[in-house]
Amino acid sequence: MNATAVVTGVGVTAPNGLGTDAYWAATLRGENGIDRLAHFDPSGYPVQLAGEVPGFDVKEHLPNRLIPATDRTTQLALTATAWALDDAHVVPAELSEFGMGVTTAASAGGFEFGQQQLEKMWSEGNQHVSAYQSIAWFYAVNTGQISIRHGMRGPSGVLVSEQAGGLDAVAQARRQIRKGSDLIVSGGVDGPFCSWSLISQWTSGRLTESSDPDHAYQPFDSAAAGHVPGEGGAILVVEGEQSARRRGVTDSYGEVAGYAATFDPRPGSEREPGLRRAIDTALAEARVSPADVDVVFADAAGDPGLDLVEATAIAEVFGPGAVPVTAPKTMTGRLYGGGAPLDLVAALLSIRDNIIPPTVNVVLAPRYEIDLVSGTPRNASVNTALVLARGQDGFNSAVLLRAT
Amino acid sequence: MAANEEMTIDDLRRVLRDSAGEEEGVNLDGDIIDVEFAELGYDSIALLETGGYVERERGVSLDEESVTAAKTPRTFLAVVNDSLSNGSGP
Numbered sequence: 001m002n003a004t005a006v007v008t009g010v011g012v013t014a015p016n017g018l019g020t021d022a023y024w025a026a027t028l029r030g031e032n033g034i035d036r037l038a039h040f041d042p043s044g045y046p047v048q049l050a051g052e053v054p055g056f057d058v059k060e061h062l063p064n065r066l067i068p069a070t071d072r073t074t075q076l077a078l079t080a081t082a083w084a085l086d087d088a089h090v091v092p093a094e095l096s097e098f099g100m101g102v103t104t105a106a107s108a109g110g111f112e113f114g115q116q117q118l119e120k121m122w123s124e125g126n127q128h129v130s131a132y133q134s135i136a137w138f139y140a141v142n143t144g145q146i147s148i149r150h151g152m153r154g155p156s157g158v159l160v161s162e163q164a165g166g167l168d169a170v171a172q173a174r175r176q177i178r179k180g181s182d183l184i185v186s187g188g189v190d191g192p193f194c195s196w197s198l199i200s201q202w203t204s205g206r207l208t209e210s211s212d213p214d215h216a217y218q219p220f221d222s223a224a225a226g227h228v229p230g231e232g233g234a235i236l237v238v239e240g241e242q243s244a245r246r247r248g249v250t251d252s253y254g255e256v257a258g259y260a261a262t263f264d265p266r267p268g269s270e271r272e273p274g275l276r277r278a279i280d281t282a283l284a285e286a287r288v289s290p291a292d293v294d295v296v297f298a299d300a301a302g303d304p305g306l307d308l309v310e311a312t313a314i315a316e317v318f319g320p321g322a323v324p325v326t327a328p329k330t331m332t333g334r335l336y337g338g339g340a341p342l343d344l345v346a347a348l349l350s351i352r353d354n355i356i357p358p359t360v361n362v363v364l365a366p367r368y369e370i371d372l373v374s375g376t377p378r379n380a381s382v383n384t385a386l387v388l389a390r391g392q393d394g395f396n397s398a399v400l401l402r403a404t
Numbered sequence: 405m406a407a408n409e410e411m412t413i414d415d416l417r418r419v420l421r422d423s424a425g426e427e428e429g430v431n432l433d434g435d436i437i438d439v440e441f442a443e444l445g446y447d448s449i450a451l452l453e454t455g456g457y458v459e460r461e462r463g464v465s466l467d468e469e470s471v472t473a474a475k476t477p478r479t480f481l482a483v484v485n486d487s488l489s490n491g492s493g494p
Contacts, residue, residue, distance in 0.1 A: 063425075063428045064425040064426050064427075064428070065424065065425040065426055065427050065428075065450075066422065066425070067426060067427065068425050068426075068453070069425075069449070069450075126470070127456060127459055127460055128460060129456075130453060130465055131449050131450075131452035131453035131455075131456055131458070132449060132453060134449065135449065386430075
């Protein structure tokens with residue numbers, strides 16, 4: 001039995017860096033990965049900006065057989081997974097295939113692949129639709145392809161709770177570890193850019209129309225006017241501490257020590273939003289008091305109402321300005337199912353390096369009573385980090401990470 | 405290559421590469437006519453994709469179950485060439 005779930009490996013594909021080291025270095029430099037959308041010409045669309053993963057040539061990373069079968073987001077997920085397994089020194093063939101599972105977060109699956117096939121169907125006929133469409137569009141596709149590629153046949157699934165999904169997936173991984181699995185590949189890679197997908201996201205009403213990358217996604221700023229969508233994310237190898245030790249691994253990035261998920265009351269209700277309760281419950285589960293939390297990675301919606309809910313919850317739990325708060329996702333945009341896993345990696349690297357990455361392009365509005373780490377990174381002793389994520393339509397999740 | 409000409413193993417090699425890709429460590433140019441598709445790295449979806457490619461290229465209609473039941477290139481080619489000689493159009 002594994003009582004403790006630790007993260008033994010990470011792999012990153014982010015708009016401001018391909019690979020964990022590139023991402024972390026860029027993040028500490030405050031390098032913005034948001035730019036004019038390049039996947040297709042956005043003139044004529046309301047959204048002009050995106051966080052796109054730079055310099056990804058799939059042929060350098062994946063075997064030829066997988067390329068015609070997969071959407072770009074799956075290709076990024078498979079690449080991040082290979083890196084994470086490598087980082088954890090895991091050789092799947094040496095481990096029990098039923099002891100390893102896969103649980104990722106997703107919001108859309110292979111949207112761009114789907115759009116291309118639909119276009120073929122109406123322009124050339126149904127004989128021209130790829131057989132791979134049957135699996136490539138589906139939001140469980142990353143979990144499935146990771147499982148098949150690495151021979152992981154243990155408990156597996158996919159969590160779909162918009163931006164909160166990445167935390168929910170890692171919590172589900174921890175649940176499976178506690179039930180007896182050795183290792184679960186978790187996290188998420190998401191955020192396809194095709195016109196169909198972008199227009200679907202546009203209906204949320206939360207995307208910014210800004211065309212200035214440095215004045216587009218500005219949570220906790222009085223200029224906040226929505227967010228920039230981004231692609232990518234992170235894959236984490238979540239492993240039982242004992243299982244890791246059995247294969248000779250004693251080093252880990254940190255423990256998934258606390259988790260909670262809540263749901264908001266119905267719109268128009270007088271009741272309090274669920275975020276504060278998620279924070280309280282996650283801390284209680286980890287037996288950590290607010291004073292012992294060293295940094296909070298905010299959800300940072302970039303919407304004035306939602307930013308106020310979050311700043312208020314943080315100030316109520318920790319005290320006004322009492323804990324450093326940061327949102328490195330201001331450099332990537334919001335990555336949907338990939339966003340929270342990327343924040344988890346940033347938090348684990350903060351613990352490793354004792355440094356808090358900055359929030360960029362934000363001038364903190366006085367009505368938010370938080371200590372926002374802004375502009376440049378801050379050196380600090382970091383042993384515990386709280387990561388918050390909210391999914392549209394009421395999902396709130398919190399994960400407490402602790403140094404091991 | 406005319407549409408009604410018999411499909412050869414070389415045609416199949418090309419179609420497999422174009423539609424489903426080539427598994428690392430597998431030599432498609434070797435003597436593969438009786439090697440099982442599973443060993444060559446192709447699953448049932450890869451065969452469906454390959455069958456669809458042949459249908460578009462040859463203007464022929466293939467029975468889906470026969471395509472995915474084909475275990476080797478020899479049986480796959482037999483399915484295609486039977487359809488071609490029977491002239492079963494789309």
